[in-house]
Amino acid sequence: MSKTQSQWVEKPTVLVVDDTPDNLVLMSALLKDHYRVKVSNSGSKALDIVNSAAPPDLILLDIMMPEMDGYEVCKQLKSTEKTADIPIIFLTAKTESRDETKGLALGAVDYLTKPVNPEILMARVSNHLQLKAQKDFLADKNEFLEKEVRRRTQEVTMVQDVTILILASLAETRDSDTGNHIRRTQFYIRALAEKLRFLPKYSELLTDVYIDVLFKSAPLHDIGKVGIPDHILLKPGPFEDDEFEIMKSHTTLGKEAIEQAEAQLGVEVDFLKVAKEIAYSHQEKWDGSGYPEGLKGEDIPLSARLMAIADVYDALISKRVYKNAMSHEQAVAIIEEGRGNHFDPDLVDCFIEIQGDLLAIALRFADSDEGVLNVNSE
Template sequence: MTHPPHPCWIEKAVILVVDDTPDNLTLMAGLLRDNYRVKVSNNGAKALKIANSVAPPDLILLDIMMPEMDGYEVCRHLKQNPDTADIPVIFLTAKTETADETLGLDLGAVDYLTKPVNPAILMARVRNHLQLKAQKDFLNDQNAFLEQEVRRRTREVTMVQDVTIMALASLAETRDSDTGNHIRRTQYYVRALAEKLRDEPDYKEKLTDQYIDVLFKSAPLHDIGKVGIPDRILLKPGRFEDNEFEIMKSHTTLGRDAIEHAEAQLGMKVDFLQVAKEIAYSHQEKWDGSGYPEGLSGDDIPLSARLMAIADVYDALICRRVYKDPMPHEKAMAIIMEGRGTHFDPVIVDHFVEIQDTLLSIAARFADSVAELEQKKQHLEQFKTPD
C-alpha cells in the first residue's frame, strides 16, 4: 500500500518569495532558508517566469503592492494557468482591509497575512499549507493511477467482449457457405452506412458514436442462429422446398433466443446484446412487410436490422461462394435500388448508394481468396450427411 509523503519532504520544499522591497526579500529569505530552499523575485513578471519553469516552487509568498503588476494580477495569472493553478499562494501585505483580504482569497490564495508578519505564525502557515499540498498531490497521483487502471481494465473487458462475439460468429460460419470475411465485410458496411445516415436529421439523435460502436460489435452475430439449422437444409446448394424454407427461416428466432439466454445467464441488460438480438431476429424483415419472422414493415423494423439487411444482401450478391460466382458491383447495386421501398428502407438505400466507393474499398480489403473458398468447400463436405 502506498503511503502519503513523510513530513521530511517539507524540508526540501521550494518557496518563492515575491516582493519589490529588497529588505523584505532579505528578511523572508533569512526566516525560511533553514527549512526550505528559497527563491526570490522583485517583480510579478519574473515571478510568473519562475512559476512556469521546469522546477516550479511548491508555495509562493506574494506581496500585493508592487509596481507594473500587483500581487492580485500575478495571482490571477497563476490560477488561470493549469500548470501553476495548484501552487499555493499566501499573500503577505500591509493592506489590512477586510475587502482586500476577501479579494485575495477569492482569487484563489490559500491564506492572507498582514505585515509586519509574526515569524512563528508565518512558519506555521507555510508548514500547514505545504502539508496540505503534499496530501493533495498524493491524492491526485492516486486518482491518476486509479483512472489509468480503470482504463486498462475497461480495455481488457472490451477485448474479451469482442473476442467472444467473433468466436460465436465464427462458430456459425463454420457450418455455413459464407466465409469469415463475410462477417467482417458486413460489419464494416453497417458502420460506414450508419455514419453516413447520421447526416439525416431524423437519424442523427439515434446514431450516436456509442450506438454505432454497438452496431459494429453486434453485426457479426446476425446469423448466429444458423448453428441450429440442419445440415441438409443449411448446406443445400439449390432452392429450398417450402418446408425446408420454413425451417431455414427459424434461424432468426434461434439466434434471438440464444442471445436472450446468454443475457439471462449474465443477469443484466447489455446494450450490445439488445442490438444483437434486434439484428439476429429482424434482419430478414422487409420494408413492405413481406419478410420474416414477424412480417414487420417500415419503421416497425428496428433500425439496426434495416441497416444489417442491406449490408447482408449486398455482400451475398457481390461475393463468390462455393456454389456461385460473384455478381458485379453495378448489378448488385441495381438490385439494391430495385428493392428501394419494398425490401429496403428507401432512405437507407439512398445513403447506401452514396457510399459506393467505401463499399468497394471494404470489399477489397476483406476479399475472399481462392484458397479460402477452396478450404471452405472442403470443410463443408464433412457436414453433408443425412440428419
C-alpha cells in the same frame, strides 16, 4: 551527486515576492535552512518564475508593489490551470480585515501581516506545503486510478468484442462458404449508418455510440444458424418448402439465444438488444413479404434494415456452392431493383452514394481462396 546536493534538490521551493530588498534578504535567511528559496522584486518577474519549467511549491507574496500589486499577481496565477494550485500566502503590511478578505477571496491560502513572527511564518509555510503535498498525492492517485479504470474497461471491451467474433465465427464455420462475411457486413453497416446519419430523421438516433453498438452487434446476425441441421444449412441446391421453413427458423433461434444471454446477465445491454433486433429481423422486407413476422416499412428496426442490405450485397458478390460471385455492378443493380420492396429506400439511396466505399471494404476483406472473387468484373 553529493548528499548535500541531493538534499538541496529534494527541498520544496518557496518563492518570495517583495519589492523591498531588505524583506527579501530577511525571508531568505529565515527559509534557506529548510527550503530552496527563489526571490523576485516585482510581480511581472514573479509570474515569469512561476510559469518557468520549475515552478515553486509555495509563494510568499507582498501586496503593495509598483506596476503590478500582489492582488493582481494572485488573480493571474489562479486564472491559469498550470499555476492555480500553487498555494499563495500574502505577507503584507496591510492590516485591514477587508484587505485580508480580498486576498483570501482571490484564492490565497493564508494572510500574514508584517512585522512577521518567524515561528508563525515557518509553521504556516510548513503546514501549507504539507497540505499541498497531500493534495498532489491524492491527485496523482486519482489520475492513476482513472487511467487504470480506463485500461481495464478497454480490456473488458476488447475481450467482449473478441468473444462476439469468436461466437459469430463458430456459427459461420458451419457454412464453409461464408469466409470473411461477418467482417465485411460489420464494416458495410458502419459505412451505411455513417452516411444515413446525415438525414435529419436519423441524426438523433445514429450517434457515434449507437453506430459502435451496431458495429459490435452485427456479427451475431446469423448466430441462429448453429441450430440448423447440416443437411439443410449446407445443401448445395434450392430448398424444399419444408426445408426452407426450417432454415427460416434461424432468425428465431438467434433471438432466443440472445434472450437467454440477457436473462443470465440480469441487466439490459445495448449491444445485445441491437444484436437481437438484427438476428431476428434482418430477413424482413420493406414491403412486408419477409420473415419471421412479415414486418413492413419502419416497423422493421433500423438495425435490421441496415443488416438486410449489407447481408444481401455481400451474398451477391460472394461465391457459394450453388452460385458464382456476381460483379459489384450486378449486385448494385439488384439492390437498386429492391428499392421500396425488399429494402428501405433511404438505405438504398445511401448505398448507391457510397458504393465505392463498400466495394473497398469487400476488397479489403476478400477471402483468400473462394469467397469474394468477382468484385471487379462486369
